[in-house]
Structure formats: structure tokens, C-alpha cells
Amino acid sequence: MILSSIKGILFDKDGTLVDFQATWFAIGDLLALQAAGGDRARADALMEAAGYDFGKKCFKADSVFAAGTNADIVALWYPDAAAEDRRKMTIGFDQFTAEEGARQSVPLPGSQDAIARLHRLGFRLGVATNDSTGGAEKTLLALGVAQMFDAAYGYDAVANPKPAPDAIYAFSDLTGLKPSEIAMVGDNRHDMEMARAGGVGLAIAVLSGTGTRETLAPMADVVLDSIADLPGFLAARNVA
Structure with a gap:
């Protein structure tokens, strides 16, 4: 790991830039109620199946809702739907979550x-998320940081979403940086698996989302509390 070679940073969105729990429970619950036809108990069961722990009031690490795509959620909640119906529902999920996710987005402190x-230090910045590309772009605008990012890659912007490394290669092609010159930052194992598969120079896990030190440390080069610690981490090692 040669920290001085890092010139670009690719961020996960939810749990890394945005408070996942505060932003997404209400949105997911509304979609679950719709899928359950208004049946509260059935909606709760769907939320649990997607990874929500009602006892702890949080989404579980690496669960479908925490790490999957809208297509994954649709497939889980509508297992008997025809492929074309699932495709249309996924488009609807993408549109709804893009608007509501941006409107209700809660930035993580710092x-x-x-x-x-x-950005001021000259790092090229990007987002790689299993949310839709439209959702990522709208959220960056809502947070007031869109102008600092070169690109946002949702699951629908690449052939294969996380944990596949497609977004790393797309960011590399766009910026002219080698994967070894890029750091990947995320709160889930999918992020770390993508980092390893893509050959990035630095895999940084953050504890601000659904992942835990136990789930993330085995695949990360470093574990930070949140990205608020990232500039200091890099500066302390003569990168920034």
C-alpha cells in the first residue's frame, strides 16, 4: 500500500456520505407497505427479509437493503412477478428512491x-453505489457537493454492480488514473470486495454505516470511524 500514489477517491454513498438509517428506513417502509398491499404485519416481514432489525432499529450489515440494488429488492419482495413486471417495478423503485432519497438525505457529520x-487538495472524486445513478446524482446535489465530483456510478450505469469492479474501471477510464491510484471508501463488504476485485491502491472501510469492524477489517487496508477522518488520515501520512 503506497499512500502517496493515491490521486482519486471513489466513495460509496449510503452509510459513507449519507446517514443510511436516518435516510432510508421511512422510504423502505413505504415501499414495503405498498408491496404488502397495506398489510402492516406483512410489510414488517418484508422489511425483515430485506435486512431490517426491528429490535435494534437498524439495517443489518450486508443485507439486501443495505448492500443490494433496487432490482434485488424487487426480486425479493415480488418473487412471483414476471420478468417484465419486475423490470417495470424496478424502474418505479429507481424513480421513487431517487427523488425521496435525495429529499430525505441526511449527511453524515463532517x-x-x-x-x-x-477536493481542494486535488483528489479526483467519484461515487460508486448500488442505488440508481439518478439517485446518486440527486443526492450529491441535495448535499451541495455535486460540483466536486467527476462522476457518480449507480448500479444502472455499469454492466455489473458492486461487488463487481466495473465502477472502478469506469472511474479509471474517465480520470486517466490507474486503479492502483484510486482509493475505495465504503461501509459494506460489497465495497471492500469491489476494491479488491478492482485492484485499487487503498481499501478504506468506515464504521458510519451498516458494516462493523468485524465484518470489514478482514478486507480493508484501514478502518476509520467515518470519512470525516479521511483528510487527517491522508495528511498524517504525507499524502495531503
Whole structure:
């Protein structure tokens, strides 16, 4: 791991830039109620199947809702639907979550300042998320940081979403950086698996989302509390 070679940073969105729990429970619950035809008990069961722990009031690490795509959620909640119906429902999920996710997005403490500092230091910045591309772009606008990012890659912007490394290669092609010059930052194992598969120079896990130190540390080069610590981490090692 040669930290001085890092010139670009690719961020996960939910749990890394945005408070996942605060932003997404109400949105997911509304979609679950719709899928359950208004049946509260059935909606709760769907939320549990997607990874929500009602006892702890949070989404579980690496669950479908925490790490999957809208297509994954549709497939889970509508297992008997025909392929074309699922495709149409996924488009509807993408549109709804893009609007509501941006409108209700809660930035993690210190994330906007950290992004601004990293941008000033000259790092090329991107987002790789299993949300839709439209959702990612709208959220960056809502957070007031869109102008600092070169690109946002949702699951629908690449042939294969996380944990496949497609977004890393797309960001590399766009910026002219080698994967070894890119750091991947995320809160889920999918993020770390993508980092390893894509050959990035630095895999950074953050504990601000659904992942835990136990689930993330085995695949990460470093584990930070949140991206608020990232500029200081890099500066302390003579990168910034």
C-alpha cells in the first residue's frame, strides 16, 4: 500500500456520505407497505427479509437493503412477478428512491467538510453505489457537493454492480488514473470486495454505516470511524 500514489477517491454513498438509517428506513417502509398491499404485519416481514432489525432499529450489515440494488429488492419482495413486471417495478423503485432519497438525505457529520477539503487538495472524486445513478446524482446535489465530483456510478450505469469492479474501471477510464491510484471508501463488504476485485491502491472501510469492524477489517487496508477522518488520515501520512 503506497499512500502517496493515491490521486482519486471513489466513495460509496449510503452509510459513507449519507446517514443510511436516518435516510432510508421511512422510504423502505413505504415501499414495503405498498408491496404488502397495506398489510402492516406483512410489510414488517418484508422489511425483515430485506435486512431490517426491528429490535435494534437498524439495517443489518450486508443485507439486501443495505448492500443490494433496487432490482434485488424487487426480486425479493415480488418473487412471483414476471420478468417484465419486475423490470417495470424496478424502474418505479429507481424513480421513487431517487427523488425521496435525495429529499430525505441526511449527511453524515463532517462528510461535506471532508469532501470539500479533499477536493481542494486535488483528489479526483467519484461515487460508486448500488442505488440508481439518478439517485446518486440527486443526492450529491441535495448535499451541495455535486460540483466536486467527476462522476457518480449507480448500479444502472455499469454492466455489473458492486461487488463487481466495473465502477472502478469506469472511474479509471474517465480520470486517466490507474486503479492502483484510486482509493475505495465504503461501509459494506460489497465495497471492500469491489476494491479488491478492482485492484485499487487503498481499501478504506468506515464504521458510519451498516458494516462493523468485524465484518470489514478482514478486507480493508484501514478502518476509520467515518470519512470525516479521511483528510487527517491522508495528511498524517504525507499524502495531503
